[in-house]
Amino acid sequence: MKKMITIALAGNPNTGKTTIFNSMTGSHQKVGNYAGVTVEKREGRCRYRGYDLHIYDLPGIYSLTAYSMDEVVARDFIIEEKPDVVIDVIDATNIARNLYLCLQFQELNVPVVAALNLNDEALAQGIDIDEKMLAEIIKIPVVKTVGINGKGISGLLDQVIDLVQKKERATYTISYGDELEEDVQAIITELVKDKDFALRYPLRWCAIRLIEKDARVRELIGEHASRDSVVRVVEARLTRIEEHFGREASLVVAEQRYGYIHGAVSEAVLHAPVNKETFTEVLDKVLLDRTVGLPVFIFILWAVFQMTFQLSVYPMLWIEAFFGWIGSLSIAFIPEGMLRSLVVDGVIAGVGGVLSFIPLIVFLFMFISILEDTGYMARAAFIMDKFLHIFGLHGQSFLPMILGFGCSVPAVMAARTLKNTRDRIITVMVTPFMSCGAKLPVYMLLAGAFFVGNSGNVVLSIYVIGVFLALLSSLFFRKTILRGDSTPFVMELPPYRMPTLKGILWHVREKTFRYLKKAGLVLLPASILIWAVTTFPRPVLDKAEVIQIEENVQVVKKQEALSQSYAGQLGRMMEPVLLPIGFDWKIGIAAITGFAAKEMVVSTLGVLYSVDADEDEKNDTLRDALRRDPHFSPLVAYVLMLFMLIVVPCFASMAAIYAEIGGRWLCFSVVFWLVLAWGVCFVVYQAGRIFGL
Amino acid sequence: MTILDLQQGDRFKVKAVRIPREVGKRLADMGFVKGAEGRVVRSALLGDPLQIKICRYDVSIRRAEAAGVEVELSAVKREGVV
Numbered sequence: 001m002k003k004m005i006t007i008a009l010a011g012n013p014n015t016g017k018t019t020i021f022n023s024m025t026g027s028h029q030k031v032g033n034y035a036g037v038t039v040e041k042r043e044g045r046c047r048y049r050g051y052d053l054h055i056y057d058l059p060g061i062y063s064l065t066a067y068s069m070d071e072v073v074a075r076d077f078i079i080e081e082k083p084d085v086v087i088d089v090i091d092a093t094n095i096a097r098n099l100y101l102c103l104q105f106q107e108l109n110v111p112v113v114a115a116l117n118l119n120d121e122a123l124a125q126g127i128d129i130d131e132k133m134l135a136e137i138i139k140i141p142v143v144k145t146v147g148i149n150g151k152g153i154s155g156l157l158d159q160v161i162d163l164v165q166k167k168e169r170a171t172y173t174i175s176y177g178d179e180l181e182e183d184v185q186a187i188i189t190e191l192v193k194d195k196d197f198a199l200r201y202p203l204r205w206c207a208i209r210l211i212e213k214d215a216r217v218r219e220l221i222g223e224h225a226s227r228d229s230v231v232r233v234v235e236a237r238l239t240r241i242e243e244h245f246g247r248e249a250s251l252v253v254a255e256q257r258y259g260y261i262h263g264a265v266s267e268a269v270l271h272a273p274v275n276k277e278t279f280t281e282v283l284d285k286v287l288l289d290r291t292v293g294l295p296v297f298i299f300i301l302w303a304v305f306q307m308t309f310q311l312s313v314y315p316m317l318w319i320e321a322f323f324g325w326i327g328s329l330s331i332a333f334i335p336e337g338m339l340r341s342l343v344v345d346g347v348i349a350g351v352g353g354v355l356s357f358i359p360l361i362v363f364l365f366m367f368i369s370i371l372e373d374t375g376y377m378a379r380a381a382f383i384m385d386k387f388l389h390i391f392g393l394h395g396q397s398f399l400p401m402i403l404g405f406g407c408s409v410p411a412v413m414a415a416r417t418l419k420n421t422r423d424r425i426i427t428v429m430v431t432p433f434m435s436c437g438a439k440l441p442v443y444m445l446l447a448g449a450f451f452v453g454n455s456g457n458v459v460l461s462i463y464v465i466g467v468f469l470a471l472l473s474s475l476f477f478r479k480t481i482l483r484g485d486s487t488p489f490v491m492e493l494p495p496y497r498m499p500t501l502k503g504i505l506w507h508v509r510e511k512t513f514r515y516l517k518k519a520g521l522v523l524l525p526a527s528i529l530i531w532a533v534t535t536f537p538r539p540v541l542d543k544a545e546v547i548q549i550e551e552n553v554q555v556v557k558k559q560e561a562l563s564q565s566y567a568g569q570l571g572r573m574m575e576p577v578l579l580p581i582g583f584d585w586k587i588g589i590a591a592i593t594g595f596a597a598k599e600m601v602v603s604t605l606g607v608l609y610s611v612d613a614d615e616d617e618k619n620d621t622l623r624d625a626l627r628r629d630p631h632f633s634p635l636v637a638y639v640l641m642l643f644m645l646i647v648v649p650c651f652a653s654m655a656a657i658y659a660e661i662g663g664r665w666l667c668f669s670v671v672f673w674l675v676l677a678w679g680v681c682f683v684v685y686q687a688g689r690i691f692g693l
Numbered sequence: 694m695t696i697l698d699l700q701q702g703d704r705f706k707v708k709a710v711r712i713p714r715e716v717g718k719r720l721a722d723m724g725f726v727k728g729a730e731g732r733v734v735r736s737a738l739l740g741d742p743l744q745i746k747i748c749r750y751d752v753s754i755r756r757a758e759a760a761g762v763e764v765e766l767s768a769v770k771r772e773g774v775v
Contacts (some may be wrong), residue, residue: 005750062723063718063722064724065718067715067718067719067722092762093749093750094748094749094750096724096748096749097723097724097750098746100722100724114774147749168753185742213714213717213718247709247710248713248717248718250717250718250721251709251710251717251718252720254718254721254726255721255726255727255728258726258729259726259728280751284744284751286735286759288735288737288744290735290736290737290738293737293738294738378753382737382742382744382753383737383738385741385742385755386737386740386741387739387751389741395742399766434702488716488719488754488757488758489742489753489754490716490719490720490723490752490753490754490757490758491724491752491753492750492751492752492753493744493751493752493753494750494751495750495751505719559722581735666767675717
């Protein structure tokens with residue numbers, strides 16, 4: 001007897017699927033990605049009645065077409081991995097649309113158990129479901145569950161084990177009506193001629209998909225021994241169906257499926273007439289109101305933003321202080337020299353840099369998952385869609401872009417909610433133009449030094465230019481390399497629901513680990529690299545010289561070291577490119593160190609201009625030093641701010657971008673950012689000089 | 694008559710989806726099939742997208758998609774009833 005059972009957990013979005021997954025598997029979970037796509041793959045295990053259950057949480061989907069990556073992943077999993085059972089979680093308040101998916105699993109020739117979830121909500125809406133009757137009609141066992149307290153889970157697993165133990169399986173599937181069934185049968189007769197193909201794929205499902213004009217299944221036919229005759233039969237049948245019904249065959253299939261479902265529902269489900277508005281409808285009247293909706297949205301956004309960054313301030317300081325302490329410990333224990341420098345300035349600074357982002361990520365994703373789980377996120381996309389659509393973006397792009405003002409790392413990670421690859425790539429590429437928190441110290445320093453009394457407006461102008469660049473670049477990409485029909489905005493507005501603490505913590509934990517894994521791998525080597533180019537080759541200082549200038553010895557050492565280092569040499573080498581946009585080699589070095597972290601530009605300038613230790617933006621001496629430099633002018637300062645706005649984001653962001661859109665698009669983005677940064681700076685600088693600024 | 698010709702609060706019955714390929718299929722998958730009953734709940738700030746109640750749930754679609762859903766006005770029109 002088989003002791004291991006693989007289960008695929010499927011269902012529409014917002015059905016409480018994840019809660020059921022969590023209550024089945026507890027903490028025995030693993031999160032990964034499906035090969036080659038950014039769709040999360042969650043698996044967990046549990047033991048039940050002596051069986052070892054492996055449960056795979058498939059992405060939430062509405063249908064098994066090839067409409068989104070999620071759907072492709074879900075159905076490929078069923079076809080290729082052949083799980084023993086599919087548990088389909090069904091939202092009892094919305095049974096028709098949920099059954100639409102459930103019956104497609106049945107067609108895939110895999111045993112299905114339906115978990116009827118959210119019954120309390122359904123009862124409150126006057127929906128009474130006779131699950132026994134329903135099970136009898138659709139020939140699928142139906143178990144009522146309450147995901148939040150785990151009620152019904154054991155009954156569900158009992159059904160799973162019963163199905164697996166059954167020797168012979170009923171292979172019932174719904175009928176599409178006499179007319180369409182004839183076409184289905186004709187295609188099956190053709191498909192069955194290739195025995196291997198018939199063993200690999202569920203033929204009835206293939207036949208129905210072919211009538212639905214599914215591009216992926218058409219590709220599958222390429223594997224069929226007599227593909228030409230299959231294609232011929234399919235084409236003939238499609239023509240017949242479309243002539244007979246007068247509309248696209250794919251729509252006829254959907255109609256028939258819904259027709260069957262409405263029949264089943266009308267027998268097994270009692271809809272009591274409800275004359276009062278639901279809670280969701282009342283709340284929507286306010287939150288989606290044409291006058292109140294937008295201000296409320298802006299307020300919620302502002303609140304999330306404020307809370308995230310205010311709450312993270314102290315934990316971030318603690319983490320930094322902790323690494324400072326570790327650093328001083330190392331100084332005490334490691335003798336002065338290369339090793340100490342590597343450990344303190346390279347490794348500890350690098351690890352500290354990675355970990356200091358954690359509070360931000362934890363709080364941000366806590367608020368995001370609250371917004372998501374309550375159902376507000378879909379409303380926010382609804383409110384913003386029109387505006388963003390003008391620039392070729394999607395309603396759901398607003399979140400990453402707004403988050404970008406705080407930190408590009410979580411912002412880029414949030415772009416995953418965008419299902420369409422094109423939308424996600426564009427959103428990720430333009431998100432860095434939303435000035436992040438680390439760029440602000442750089443702006444403040446430069447604006448404070450060269451635009452005294454007007455610094456606020458100057459910094460604001462940089463922020464506004466960033467937003468415009470983001471919108472215009474996405475429009476540009478939409479019209480050029482990432483052309484194509486805009487994604488339709490067919491998006492469910494789920495009922496408002498109370499989020500659970502467990503669900504939120506789970507979500508936060510998952511995001512944090514994902515960040516740590518990806519960023520740690522890239523950021524640590526990167527910070528060691530930056531350390532190396534700013535440290536080597538080491539300067540040779542004359543002993544007498546050192547004694548002569550003993551007061552400033554530390555500063556001079558650092559300055560010398562930087563200007564002679566590879567970074568310094570690189571800065572000088574780049575001068576021919578930098579001069580047309582008004583930068584000298586010193587600014588070049590500062591920009592290079594900015595790749596590690598944007599705020600490092602300030603400290604690098606501090607070292608280069610011989611300003612000691614405390615190099616924060618309030619330090620007047622650095623401002624004075626910059627002002628005294630004949631090379632600097634308000635124009636150069638402004639161009640440098642623009643450069644910092646547009647140029648390649650920090651390593652941590654690039655690691656996140658790499659994880660979301662992959663190496664090829666990251667390389668493309670880097671080139672795009674560099675070219676745009678240089679171009680904008682060149683135009684502004686040269687124009688400024690013509691006008692004598 | 695398409696969904697675009699309806700007023701806020703109007704109830705309708707779907708006659709046909711006239712959008713080719715994936716988008717039309719998507720609408721059908723989401724419940725916009727012949728005979729399905731729905732209601733125009735509201736539109737967003739700039740008149741786009743629309744919030745539609747269909748098959749007892751809320752979905753948002755853009756005007757571009759709404760223009761492709763042919764409907765007939767239902768006889769019963771009661772405001773505030775699910």
